[in-house]
Amino acid sequence: MTRWEPNARGRLQLAALELYSERGYDQVTVAEIARHAGLTERTYFRYFADKREVLFHGSSALQDLIVEGIAGGPDGLPPIDAVGAALESAVGVFPGRELAGRRQAIVKANPELLERELIKLATLASAIADALRGRGVPDHAASLAAEAGVAVFKVAFQRWVSGEADQSLALVIRQSIAELKIVTA
Amino acid sequence: MTRWEPNARGRLQLAALELYSERGYDQVTVAEIARHAGLTERTYFRYFADKREVLFHGSSALQDLIVEGIAGGPDGLPPIDAVGAALESAVGVFPGRELAGRRQAIVKANPELLERELIKLATLASAIADALRGRGVPDHAASLAAEAGVAVFKVAFQRWVSGEADQSLALVIRQSIAELKIVTA
Numbered sequence: 001m002t003r004w005e006p007n008a009r010g011r012l013q014l015a016a017l018e019l020y021s022e023r024g025y026d027q028v029t030v031a032e033i034a035r036h037a038g039l040t041e042r043t044y045f046r047y048f049a050d051k052r053e054v055l056f057h058g059s060s061a062l063q064d065l066i067v068e069g070i071a072g073g074p075d076g077l078p079p080i081d082a083v084g085a086a087l088e089s090a091v092g093v094f095p096g097r098e099l100a101g102r103r104q105a106i107v108k109a110n111p112e113l114l115e116r117e118l119i120k121l122a123t124l125a126s127a128i129a130d131a132l133r134g135r136g137v138p139d140h141a142a143s144l145a146a147e148a149g150v151a152v153f154k155v156a157f158q159r160w161v162s163g164e165a166d167q168s169l170a171l172v173i174r175q176s177i178a179e180l181k182i183v184t185a
Numbered sequence: 186m187t188r189w190e191p192n193a194r195g196r197l198q199l200a201a202l203e204l205y206s207e208r209g210y211d212q213v214t215v216a217e218i219a220r221h222a223g224l225t226e227r228t229y230f231r232y233f234a235d236k237r238e239v240l241f242h243g244s245s246a247l248q249d250l251i252v253e254g255i256a257g258g259p260d261g262l263p264p265i266d267a268v269g270a271a272l273e274s275a276v277g278v279f280p281g282r283e284l285a286g287r288r289q290a291i292v293k294a295n296p297e298l299l300e301r302e303l304i305k306l307a308t309l310a311s312a313i314a315d316a317l318r319g320r321g322v323p324d325h326a327a328s329l330a331a332e333a334g335v336a337v338f339k340v341a342f343q344r345w346v347s348g349e350a351d352q353s354l355a356l357v358i359r360q361s362i363a364e365l366k367i368v369t370a
Contacts, residue, residue: 079368080368144361144368184263
């Protein structure tokens with residue numbers, strides 16, 4: 001008998017964050033996450049392929065939104081501003097700052113997770129570069145604006161979750177793009 | 186009996202590049218690399234901890250040179266130019282373009298190696314940011330200039346090994362810094 005469980009995905013994500021934070025990523029099993037969420041292991045595997053994926057769900061949605069944002073952005077925007085606007089338009093995929101910070105701490109504490117995060121960011125940079133080329137930005141400039149945009153995103157995200165600036169992620173991204181212009185000027 | 190082997194390190198690196206290119210990283214053993222170089226496995230392990238390290242030797246020298254370049258750079262340079270000059274000053278650690286390209290192709294073809302490469306670049310960005318802070322660059326600006334500098338380095342290195350511009354790595358870095366200024370302007 002399959003029961004529909006309200007917001008099973010979100011409950012599993014939250015349960016995973018709680019247990020990984022408390023005990024460390026390596027010490028927690030999928031069975032424990034499912035139990036903590038009041039669900040079965042079978043339900044877990046309906047949503048996530050393994051214990052790692054629960055932390056990376058949403059990264060392809062993020063990439064899709066950013067790529068769409070670049071493709072659909074207004075004509076004539078300088079490349080870095082096209083990337084900045086697209087990054088801002090995608091912040092809705094992130095949970096609140098507290099949960100995002102907890103996830104960040106888990107990922108940073110585990111080399112395997114950090115490597116996966118870095119691969120995702122490298123893939124994101126390639127996708128952004130392709131989207132910029134699709135807008136007619138020359139090859140090399142597209143790669144540079146994409147990598148610089150992802151660089152801004154990393155720094156802004158870190159600043160946002162640190163809580164040092166009590167601002168929305170979108171605003172921190174906007175300020176960081178402005179600051180990139182200053183440090184490169 | 187230990188024999189001194191002239192340029193054992195370089196011979197092992199070259200042998201590894203050749204075998205990894207021909208057969209794929211996963212198909213090659215340390216014993217085969219040593220034999221191909223005309224050396225013993227024992228000699229191999231005097232230089233490299235495992236079959237992966239032979240591809241990453243030099244990355245700490247690279248980081249040291251870049252950090253020293255930033256710390257010792259002329260006063261008053263804008264942060265991104267301090268990073269650019271330091272990157273240029275460190276290009277001597279790389280082999281010629283053909284070997285660097287061969288290594289790059291091996292690393293890109295293997296997720297485990299690519300992850301290690303990305304971790305090294307992330308570590309490099311942190312070290313550059315610290316060096317900039319040591320020069321009095323404010324915290325957030327230092328992170329941005331460091332990440333943007335590493336972004337330039339990635340794109341420039343890729344361009345250099347691709348051979349599309351028949352130029353020195355130092356020159357491609359300088360041009361890429363200039364182009365970053367254009368895409369962010």
